[in-house]
Amino acid sequence: MSDAAHNTIKSAIEGNDVVLFMKGTPVFPQCGFSSVVARVLDHLQVDFESVNVLEDDGIRQGIKEFSNWPTIPQLYVKGEFLGGCDIVKEMFETGELQTYLREKGLIEAA
Helix, strand or coil: CCHHHHHHHHHHHHHCCEEEEECECCCCECCHHHHHHHHHHHHCCCCCEEEEHHHCHHHHHHHHHHHCCCCCCEEEECCEEEECHHHHHHHHHHCHHHHHHHHCCCCCCC
8 A cells, every 4th residue: 555545544534533435425326335334324414524435546445455354335433443334234223333423422312
C-alpha cells in the first residue's frame, strides 16, 4: 500500500466517528452489500462519512490491507474496525449494533 493511500485511510478513520468504505455512495451505491450497510446506518440515523473505493484503486486495495479484511464494505466506528456487510447486518438484526452505537454515544437510547 502506498503512503498516500495509507494516510488517506488513516485520516478518514481518525477524523470521523463512523466511516464506511464502500463501493459507490450512500445515495448511489454500486454494490448490494455496500447498500445494505448504508441503509442500516441511515435507518438508525447514524451520521457517517463514506469513502467511495471505486474512485481510487489505491484506497480500494489499501483498505483490505489496512484492516486485514478481504472484502468491501468495511465499517469503522470510533477508530475500530467493526466488520463488513454480514457482520453489520447480523449485529443489526440481533440488536447488538444498536447497543454498541448507544454505548459509543452515536445514537440515542430507545
